[in-house]
Amino acid sequence: MSTIASPAAGSEARIARRETLRQLLRSPTFLTGAAIVGFWVFCAVFGFAIAPHDPQDQSFTPLLRPGGAHLLGTDNLGRDVFSRVLVGAGDILKVAPLATLLGIAGGTVIGLVTGYFRGLVDNVISRIVDAWLALPVIVIAVTALVALGASTITLIVVIGVVFMPIVSRTVRAAVLGERQLEYVQAARLRGERAPYAMFVEILPNVMGPIIVEATVRLGYAIFTVAGLTFLGFGVQPPSPDWALQISDGYSLLNDTAHQGNYWIVLFPGMAVASLVIGVNLIADGISRALER
Amino acid sequence: MARFLANRLALSIVTLFILSVIVFAATQLLPGDVGRNVLGPFADQKSVDLFNHQVGADRPLLVQYGDWIWKFLHGDMGRSLQYQVSVWSLLGPSLVNSLKLAAEAFVLVVPLSILGGVAAALRRGRLADRAITITGLSLTAVPEFVSAIFLIVAFGVFLTWLPVNAQWPQGTGLVGQMRYLLLPSLALVMVLFGYIARMARHGTIEALSADYTRTAYLNGLGTTTVIGRHVLRNALLPTIAVVATQTGYLIGGLLVIEKLFNYNGIGQRIYIAAQNKDVTMLQSGVLLVGVVYLVATFIADLLYSVLNPRIRFGSVE
Amino acid sequence: MTPEPTPLALELRDLDVVYRVRGQDRQVLRGLTLTVGSGESYGLVGESGCGKSTTALAAVQYLPSNGRVRSGSINVAGRDVVRLSRAELRKLRATEVSMVYQDPSQALNPSIKIGRQVAAVFRVRGIGRDEAEERTAAVLRHVQIADVGSVMNRYPHQLSGGMQQRIVIAMALAKDPALLILDEPTTGLDATVEAEVLDLIAQLQAELRTAVLFVSHNLGVIGKMCERVGVLYAGRLVEEGPVDVVLQNPRHPYTVGLIRCIPRGGVRKDHGRLDTIPGFLPPLGEELPGCVFVDRCGLAREICHTVEPPLYQLGEHHISRCHFHEEAPELPRVIPADLGQPLPLDRSSTALVRIEDLEKIYRQRGHTVHAVSGVSVSIWPGETVGLVGESGSGKTTFARALLGLVVPTAGTVEVDGRVVPPKLARRSREDVEALQIVFQNPDSALNRRHTVRRILRRALKKLAGLTGTAAAARLLDLVQSVRLAERYLTVRPNQLSGGLKQRVAIARAFAGEPRLVVCDEPTSALDVSVQAAILNLLVELQVERRLSYLFISHDLGVVRYLSDRIAVLYLGRLMELGPADVVFDGPHHPYTEALLSAVPTIDGGGRERIRLEGEIPSAANPPTGCVFHTRCPRKIGPICEQEEPPLVTVERDHMMRCHIPIEELRRLQQDKDAITA
């Protein structure tokens, strides 16, 4: 039985929608996430201007402990860690969102097609997607990056393409749910073609899951780019990228005389961690708000 | 159920076939010529050609693929281009090492995360729930090498409780090995905890709001009985699948963790092979990872269908 | 020693229940007072959202987590459940009160065997394993489950819906409770299965003398099952009394309206329009200082807005909460009965749509399922053909094949004597425009991301080829013709009530010039008052445009109201086809007879129930001979099992598929009516 709505239900629903937005703006999770990410975006854009030292300047005493003139110490090449941490988000914040965008766009199309047509098309594509998903993202990415050579563009493309099947799974599941609703049949019954049914009828209804997926994917993209950079296949030197700083510095951790020179890797590590956590808090906030 | 499993098995085989094609195609994309890559830029063309002929790299691709897959199925992975020894002699021990690491991580993470997820669900919306959820979310979000750095700095550098290097000295016993593997395992645990806990929480909440749970309560059953007998079983079924798919991630994560801890596992092998363009090693290593993943998901399907009567007794695919 | 007087099974006193929504307490139940005596059966009716389920859940202390009893008391078997400790409450639930709700497939745990689930009810009371098992077998036998041993060893998904509900009932009765609460226990089941389950409940109740609180939106069911009835509106009890008194002589305008909405007693569209209740249920938590029904009441006056009517005592046990209860029976009609009448039909011309030997076979994992086997039906302009049959009989598949949404395995569809392509994509725009559909569930039939205007504009463009100002002008006509206020054009469907949504869906089907509209259970998701309005609308559109309907419904009263002819499907076969009056009044096919006798009506008594035995066979493996022989109460012998009877014309316009000659059927069925009369 459907509940009877009063004529005032119109405004009621609008209130509910505004409420969703307000809830987002009142959600501590979302706000914390937004503040963290906002901070790093700001640093990525203006970092070079506000950093106390030139991040690439190697003229300081190497391996200075945190404190004094160098708030977070200096690295083994004599660069100021604090300045490098401030600007270290630059590359990852370019690569990750673009890769996410690519992955979401491609995955959405694949998901819509497989979910809408089902049958043979779906079977074939789904098998390929399955095979693709049997390989860990990092493994595929490493192989592809070795083959294609590491550059910002290849990095974006490789991660984007690797994400497509994953995104397509989510979208396909949502489309399958929508497809069986009668409004899709109604569209066919007035002679609509498949692309119209997919993109105009179904797509708006699966936007919720896609938005959630996009925010979650962005977190993964950062995660993956950082991992690849750590392995040497991602962002290339001399970028002051955080993962690169860790990759360069972690072997010094064995140096027990200097407490493992922990500051060279710990602070960029905290920076990476805060950024991904921030993105995931945003994702969590959005998905909660949309759930209601 | 036999039908379901046969179906799944057939699907896995098809998937494996497609997978092998993808892997083969991808490694063919590696730039340059196999012989040239191995012998270096200064070797003369004749010896490069000879090398290519010896390893069979001058044959048509289809033949190469057929040869590779045929031998792979018979346990022969060919010779490493880089080391000039049988690939399996290197991959085999590495695989064992990786499985040890993965096993330790799983043994730690599965009970912990399921407990966390169920506890969060039972306190839904309250502080404990938010705490577990946010912690899980944050731990999961952080790349494994970063978590590992935190762990190393804390336990290896400051507290000096645990070894920073995972590769144990020759002759270390099993317990000793586990000690060496604790830090890398913990790093993996941190990444995996969030997923599994989230899934367990979700499943439990769903089962808690199901009509059959209400039936049980309204029949006067106590909370413990209801949770134990009615909720958990239905709640944790979907979690099995997640645990299985996470093995896929786990092995990928090993690539990074093994490098960081300088541990001789399959990830490390793949990494070195990729860097050195050791095609045979790379192909077989990657395919092996795929096989491990498919085996794990198949075991999960098996478990799932045994535990789920709707599959055990037909009716649902 | 004098025996203690048995306490009331249920006693609600001035019960206020609120739900907390967006930080505010919203009142759902308003000072609800009702009692169910020991051994009594009490029915609670009302439209969707009026608080029936809330009442039931409050009684067992299982309100949703945002719900709360704000004041008042709830006594079950003499104990105040609001003040019970956890342990006491558990004991109460284990021994004194049981509840059965709508969807039995959800109420049973999918991963525990039936035997163990039912036995748990005994085990929780400390009964040993073996004894629990024995008693489980006994209660299952009690609810007429054949083959108890094997059923106990099965999982819920291996049983049919009717079986599952019987098991739930067995569980509920296993504790021999003082009070059994049934919340729409048969909604969603087929009429034949529903009849069986209701019979079972009635029989068990008579036997065990359990008090029953029966919650339903269906007055017919309540009329059949209960001694007393309470009518709930917006969380208030507006009328209460012995069931036949309330149904025959209602004294609250809401009850009067409810009863008038229902097509019954053989009324047909050419007898007049149905009456409706205008307006809507007030939103949750609305402040209602006067009468709760005032916004929708045809008798409302000044005083009703400000003064809450008290409970007027009308006769013994009959109460009404209306200032003007004496006038209630003369409540003015909202819809005049005598609006335009449908034109008489002319079946001598060519049929508008001719469906010949339609067959649809689905292949599933090695099985073949004959969803529709060789069905031929023609529909003439201006005619309504009703399509009835239990679930799985192929009604929807048949309609979809007609529309081109599924491609039939064999058979043809003709429009105006011209064969149209089976695939929708191949059909010309005129053919697509000619055959349209109104779906069951308006929520899923309308794209929730598009505004009403956008939905209708697109339909106008694709079906009528209209754009620009022509479309704009036509759009206004269209919304007017379905009685939809213009202001709704700018909103999205989720801001509309079910009835309004269904109007939009109807408008969409009528955007072009449809010749035949398939109505697939268009009102089964709606409340009766809304249903009446939609049925009226369909009739009006038919009168105006002289189009045809293929009307699918499980509600035989509704089908009878609308249809000129009726087609009866069973397991994909056409069992009977004939003029509505003939099919309903008989002589009719034994299957039709069983369907009809399964329907509980307000008019009470009436037909002798013919029980259908056994389960609906699977279409993947239909019985030999007459497909109905496994359940046919009039089966005449081996011939029914061996030979499939042909579909023959037994009298003018009346076809049937049965080995019993029509005269014999007439005699048999008249005899039965004579006995019950």
Ligand SMILES: Nc1ncnc2c1ncn2[C@@H]1O[C@H](COP(=O)(O)OP(=O)(O)OP(=O)(O)O)[C@@H](O)[C@H]1O
């Ligand atoms: N948990 C809840 N939170 C807020 N509102 C609720 C909740 N549960 C029910 N409601 C609202 O309370 C009102 C009464 O609901 P209830 O389910 O008792 O009605 P009902 O008469 O059983 O309806 P139906 O015939 O649809 O089952 C409705 O408006 C409903 O939307």
Ligand code: SF4
């Ligand atoms: S009290 Fe007034 S408004 Fe309420 S039902 Fe009676 S007449 Fe109608």
Ligand code: SF4
């Ligand atoms: S043919 Fe036989 S079994 Fe079939 S309906 Fe007639 S009497 Fe019943």
Ligand SMILES: [Mg+2]
């Ligand atoms: Mg209800």
